[in-house]
Amino acid sequence: MDYILAGLKEAFRLLFTLDRGTYTIIFLSLRISGTAVLLASCLGIPLGALVGLHKFPGRGVITTILNTCFALPTVVVGLFIYLFLSHRGPLGMLGLLYTPSAMITAQTILATPIIGALSLVAVKGVDPSITKSAISLGATKVQTTLTVLREARVAILAALIAGFGRVITEIGAAMIVGGNIKGTTRVMSTAIALETGKGKFEIALALGIILLAIAFLINAGLYYLQRVKE
Amino acid sequence: MNPYAIRTHNLSKEYNGENILKKLNLQLERGRIHAIIGPSGVGKSVLLRLLNLLEEPTSGEIYFDGRALRENERLKLQRRMTLVFQKPVLFNTSVYENVAYGLRVRGENRRSIAEKVKKALEVVGLKDYEHKGARNLSGGEKQRVAIARAMVLAPEILFLDEPTSDLDPRNVAIIEELVKYINREFKTTIVLATHNMFQARRLAHQASFLFEGRIIESGNAREIFTSPKDRRILRFIEGKIIF
Numbered sequence: 001m002d003y004i005l006a007g008l009k010e011a012f013r014l015l016f017t018l019d020r021g022t023y024t025i026i027f028l029s030l031r032i033s034g035t036a037v038l039l040a041s042c043l044g045i046p047l048g049a050l051v052g053l054h055k056f057p058g059r060g061v062i063t064t065i066l067n068t069c070f071a072l073p074t075v076v077v078g079l080f081i082y083l084f085l086s087h088r089g090p091l092g093m094l095g096l097l098y099t100p101s102a103m104i105t106a107q108t109i110l111a112t113p114i115i116g117a118l119s120l121v122a123v124k125g126v127d128p129s130i131t132k133s134a135i136s137l138g139a140t141k142v143q144t145t146l147t148v149l150r151e152a153r154v155a156i157l158a159a160l161i162a163g164f165g166r167v168i169t170e171i172g173a174a175m176i177v178g179g180n181i182k183g184t185t186r187v188m189s190t191a192i193a194l195e196t197g198k199g200k201f202e203i204a205l206a207l208g209i210i211l212l213a214i215a216f217l218i219n220a221g222l223y224y225l226q227r228v229k230e
Numbered sequence: 231m232n233p234y235a236i237r238t239h240n241l242s243k244e245y246n247g248e249n250i251l252k253k254l255n256l257q258l259e260r261g262r263i264h265a266i267i268g269p270s271g272v273g274k275s276v277l278l279r280l281l282n283l284l285e286e287p288t289s290g291e292i293y294f295d296g297r298a299l300r301e302n303e304r305l306k307l308q309r310r311m312t313l314v315f316q317k318p319v320l321f322n323t324s325v326y327e328n329v330a331y332g333l334r335v336r337g338e339n340r341r342s343i344a345e346k347v348k349k350a351l352e353v354v355g356l357k358d359y360e361h362k363g364a365r366n367l368s369g370g371e372k373q374r375v376a377i378a379r380a381m382v383l384a385p386e387i388l389f390l391d392e393p394t395s396d397l398d399p400r401n402v403a404i405i406e407e408l409v410k411y412i413n414r415e416f417k418t419t420i421v422l423a424t425h426n427m428f429q430a431r432r433l434a435h436q437a438s439f440l441f442e443g444r445i446i447e448s449g450n451a452r453e454i455f456t457s458p459k460d461r462r463i464l465r466f467i468e469g470k471i472i473f
Contacts, residue, residue, distance in 0.1 A: 129319040132284050137332035137379065138309040147331075151322055 003201065010202030011209055022203060026210055029187040032100050033168040036107030037115075040163055044112045045156060048119025049145050053131070066120065069113030074106075078176030081106045085177065098179035103187070106173035111163035118159030122152035154225055161218050169211065232296035235260040235387055235419040236281055241290035243276055250276050252443040253290065258436070263413050263420040265434035265451060267427065269466070272440050274423035275316065278389045281421065282313040309336065311387035312380045316395055318372040320364040325356065325375055328364045332383045350378040354408060370401030377408055387419045388412060394429065402429075409433055427467055431455050439463050 178185035
């Protein structure tokens with residue numbers, strides 16, 4: 001029990017003394033996962049809106065694929081990205097393996113189906129009369145879609161948060177394609193695994209606290225936005 | 231100029247093999263209030279959605295200004311008319327943004343939008359409601375916002391689908407006055423779907439009685455209400471069930 005308390009004490013010291021190594025890991029994690037969620041939302045939200053609001057052949061297949069990819073194993077994604085980016089792979093000449101770009105790519109692939117599938121549910125949840133009303137008021141197809149997305153904004157924000165939660169905590173892909181290189185690709189999840197393995201719980205606990213704090217802040221923000229909507 | 235804002239020829243609509251509207255031939259005069267009357271569930275709302283180009287007919291044609299719809303003119307035509315739904319459908323934003331919506335999608339400048347929205351809200355009696363959340367309003371206020379949102383566009387044709395069916399007598403009176411005002415001030419052709427004979431009598435210049443998917447009588451509103459040719463209309467006027 002003592003070593004847990006000592007670990008917690010050291011964790012708070014690292015956080016409050018602004019320990020450079022710890023904060024490098026935190027900021028790198030936020031940068032990589034933030035960029036991945038941004039890219040995934042650029043792909044996932046339009047995809048969700050397209051599938052949710054328009055009827056076309058293959059719509060059901062895309063929905064099934066999105067839902068299947070919802071639970072995509074992170075190590076499998078990491079493995080495929082690794083195979084593509086390794087020096088024998090088709091994209092090996094780009095030299096992206098063990099770089100933040102490789103991790104962003106993997107995390108984008110993981111987050112896109114989550115954001116896409118939840119955006120689909122979000123736009124389908126909007127009263128169909130909203131669409132008819134927008135068209136009746138003279139909106140074009142694009143303007144109508146944007147109106148529906150705006151109506152579903154809180155649910156779409158929840159989709160972004162779910163996507164962010166998925167990628168910032170994942171470890172499989174980050175470890176395989178990032179390599180857990182200190183100062184370059186070491187993020188919170190891989191650092192926690194490494195430090196725990198070494199028996200150094202202080203940094204692991206500090207990073208764990210930060211992860212929890214981020215989750216809390218994001219959810220508190222979502223709760224506030226939902227209250228505003230009500 | 232063609233005297234008819236809208237004319238239909240054998241307009242029909244099926245849902246799941248069931249004929250909801252059967253070969254309707256309607257002539258809606260420009261600048262008049264035309265009531266589509268009939269019991270609930272007879273297809274009045276469907277007819278309005280077809281005329282507003284929100285749904286496709288199964289067969290038949292709709293002529294606007296004597297011309298059939300051309301697909302490349304759909305948006306242009308759609309922007310000359312609008313529909314106020316039975317249950318007011320307001321966007322989850324402020325009253326101002328709701329009323330400004332149609333103007334924004336048409337690319338109007340900010341100053342012009344502000345002036346028009348302000349005037350429209352004054353006309354519907356919601357002058358100080360600009361910043362209120364639209365979804366927090368009462369039923370009557372919501373319907374007035376929906377009417378302001380339509381009115382601000384100065385449409386040539388305004389479709390009203392049972393606009394007062396869920397409202398109290400005070401709001402019914404306000405909305406009826408608004409309908410008359412819009413028709414009088416802007417010469418807007420108004421197509422009013424209602425099951426309320428008394429309301430149709432108060433507002434309409436022309437009337438068409440829809441029953442079992444067919445127009446059973448159409449013409450001057452006063453004549454239809456005072457001396458209908460069809461016995462089913464007489465029974466409906468007398469308040470007797472005609473199903």
